[in-house]
Amino acid sequence: MISINLLSPELKLARIEAKRNASMVSICIVLIIVVIAITIIGQSLKSTVTGYLSGATGDVQKNTDQLNESNDIQDLAYIINDRAKTTDQINEKRVIWSQVLQELSNSAPSNLEFKFINANNKKIPNFVLQGSTTTEREIIKFKEKIENSQFFRNVNFKSSNLQKAEEGKPERLDFTLEFDLEKTSVNSVVSGFSTISPGGQKNIK
Numbered sequence: 001m002i003s004i005n006l007l008s009p010e011l012k013l014a015r016i017e018a019k020r021n022a023s024m025v026s027i028c029i030v031l032i033i034v035v036i037a038i039t040i041i042g043q044s045l046k047s048t049v050t051g052y053l054s055g056a057t058g059d060v061q062k063n064t065d066q067l068n069e070s071n072d073i074q075d076l077a078y079i080i081n082d083r084a085k086t087t088d089q090i091n092e093k094r095v096i097w098s099q100v101l102q103e104l105s106n107s108a109p110s111n112l113e114f115k116f117i118n119a120n121n122k123k124i125p126n127f128v129l130q131g132s133t134t135t136e137r138e139i140i141k142f143k144e145k146i147e148n149s150q151f152f153r154n155v156n157f158k159s160s161n162l163q164k165a166e167e168g169k170p171e172r173l174d175f176t177l178e179f180d181l182e183k184t185s186v187n188s189v190v191s192g193f194s195t196i197s198p199g200g201q202k203n204i205k
Helices: 009-092 097-107 136-147
Strands: 113-120 127-133 152-163 172-181 192-196 201-204
Touching: 097 113, 097 136, 113 172, 127 136, 136 152, 136 172
Parallel strands: none
Antiparallel strands: 113 127, 113 192, 127 172, 152 172, 192 201
């Protein structure tokens, strides 16, 4: 079979040009569709990535806040521990003098009289006590009670002096004792005091 194209050259050129234009239009349409598809996919990916980054940033910030809060709590715990240690150290060096005086009073025989007490837990001896009684036996008894007390140690008899009695009154024996405070058994509020009896005179320092 033989085909003979009877179209004129002008028509042939026009037809070829039309086909070429149709091909260009098809290619342009395909390119536009591809660009639109890529744009849509890019926007979708951008939204996904933005959401992920936003969530990740929020998690990082939350973890950072929790870490900072944990550090603050840890610092506060260190401060509390340091203050507790300081308080314990202070309490170890303090003495409740009311307990000490009560112990001295309970240790004294009924006919023993305190004339002077000087106490200072920063000096050795911590106590210098002057008193008077009727017999040396009472002094020994008082010394033994102090030695057996949980509040005192290193009790030493320093001196005694027999005083002339007033008419109608028995002779009295003045004495001096020196001893230290057992600091592991008491807690303190003051560093020292002195008191003189009789006369009601008392000094706290």
